[in-house]
Amino acid sequence: MAKEFDIPVLPTYLEIPELKEGIMDGEGPFKSVQEFQNPLGFPGKKVDNWQQVAIDKIGELKSKYRSVQVFLDSCVKCGACTDKCHYFLGSSDPKNMPVARQDLFRSVYRRHFTFAGKYFPKLVGAKELDDDMLDDWYNYFHQCSQCRRCSVFCPYGIDTAEISMAAREVLDAVGIGQKYCNQILGKALTIGNNLGLPEPALRDTLLDLEEEIEEETGGVAVKYPLDQKGAEILLITPSADFFAEPHIDGLIGYGKVFHQDGVSWTLSSYASEGANFGMFIGSYDVMRKAALRIRKAALDLEVSRVMVGECGHAWRVAYSFWNTLSGVGAGATDEFAQKLQDQLDHRYPQPQHIIEYTHDLIQRGKLAFDKSANDDRTVTFHDSCNVARATNMGGIPDGQFILPRDVIKAVCNNYVDMERSTIKEVTFCCGGGGGLLTDDLMEIRVKGAVPRMQALKVVEKDNGVNTLAAICAICKSQFSKVLPKFDFDPYMIVSVHQLVSEAIIMDKPQTDTDDVTSVETSET
């Protein structure tokens, strides 16, 4: 299925390509099978009356999601979004223009749910949901990383991500799921993480990590506690942090920061996953199920703070959705959420991002750095789409842009931003988000990376940038894969906390025992 394709040549300036119809036509990513579909409540294969099921599902979704209803009705086809999608810019396929992608859905909506579409389909571009259309849905709604860049530019805020999620939900409902997402969700909802890493394996990995750090630092015992009841902080981080490169160096950074602060913290083997692919497939139920594991872990471990590691959509789900889904935050009324409210320390934002935590420690002078340790680097920061456009940090306007940069600048002497039109709220996606981080989608991943790669090339040339920092597991994996295809060093992508890790001065006396006693006293 993964066909041969040419690696695009990076342009000097990012230009809007001429349309090449059908260039990204195809069968889409590998399809899910019964064994992955059924546990999520989806049919194992394409159902017989799929058209009816799909139309009913569209009807249901538009009555449950105001976004879907309003966005389907409001588009005027002004064209403002047509040159905003990285997948369009990189692939030239017109169906990758946000409005055209939405129109795959909107044309069916019009045909079945609007007066004009029922009686004058040709006039308003209403279309039937036939086999060809369904194929197009599967293919092109899996060429959207739900990055929401189009939504920033739309005069009505129409967010293709919402339509993409709805479309994937419809596809799942008729039995056509994506293997990558649904297989991973099965692992996350049964074992506790996307990798299917069971508790003993996780424990071993963490022990190895402790040894490695002790060796590297010359005897500093940075601990990676697992399932430690009564710890103050529960860290929920993407499972990629446990073993993938360069993610693990970020995890080393978190551990060092916790160590220097002297706070007690823990990971959970039951909820060992920050990523929540339920968002990618658009399923509220699945997303909630995954979120509830984290609430359960927080309750079982009796922590007073829930913290999230470097993961883009995990932070979106945590920051924007957890309070809604599971009551991690303030104001939920069900029994478990109430119990959690009582347990959580409301002097801190709940949940809190690891960057907010480190930033706060830096502000309060609790961490010391040898910035020269990063002097071999000239760093730029890639704003990950979900963090940039769907969350905040620090509770201040634009905090999600300010805090990570502050942290980087506190630990590095050389920092440069990429071109303004490619960062912050208008950042370009890495090309691998939204459930696309799978090898069977390599062509669209490489093409979708073009706008980011082009901006990076400019700062590499002009400012000698040799390090790309990010706070998203998907971005890190994606960049490791695509950087070399554009003649960059694949190791130039790092975690922000890797930079922290390299510069932090580990001068804290070993006082582990103090922490444990303080926790034990507060446990009553």
Place this chain on the structure above:
Amino acid sequence: MFLNFLTIEFESNMSVISIFFTALFYISLIAFLIGMARKIYQFWITPAPLKIPTAPTPLTQTGVVMRMMREVVLFESLFKSNKWIWLFGWLFHIGLLLVLIRHIRYFWLGDLPSIFLLTQPFKYAAFAMVIGLVGLMLRRIFVERIRYISAPSDYLMLIMLLIIGISGAVMTFTSNHTDIIMVKEFASGLVSFNWANLPTEVHFLVHIFLVFVLMAIFPISKLLHVPGIFFSPTRNQVDDARSKRHISPWALKQEQEHATRLEQTLGKDE
């Protein structure tokens, strides 16, 4: 009037054309009002289950109001996106608004207050409106990307608005004036149910015919972007998910009944 022999009894001096347009006005108005009420009700009752504001997000309700004002008055996001679409789009909308304000005089019952003198220059807004529409039309035809996404109705909408704008401008700025007193009697008569004949110059009839049609199709067309913007969750939500719980009625019900579908396969919550 040569059509007087066709007039109906209860309005003995009304022509068939006048009756037709009077009826069309009320039919269109009712279609507009009922359609819009239904649509706005639908937007209103459809919950937004999740917090999805798009950056740069306002952290307070006041911030949301300011953002919405900037969107509605200045087309802020469109400005960020594309200066040409913004220029033409904004010219058209501001032109239309000013022209509509100036039209109030025709529906005003009795003598016009002197405040209407101030709206006199608004007639020139017709040019802004037409220039904007021509710009949008040219882009729709000549920019490949926009041509690709355009359906016949997208062109038709622009053509209708163009004809409305041009026919109005022709009556105002050329010697093809229409009988303005009659227009006022007709229009204010529609408001006071004191129906009167309308002038029968072709450009006037075309003008109001298309206006009435546009009014009727408003709730079943892309003109729904007008109420839509106010209901857009990415634009009207406060970014305060951590401190304030946001939950939809259906999700709350599901939560209270522990009723997610996944419980059959993956066990109950907690």
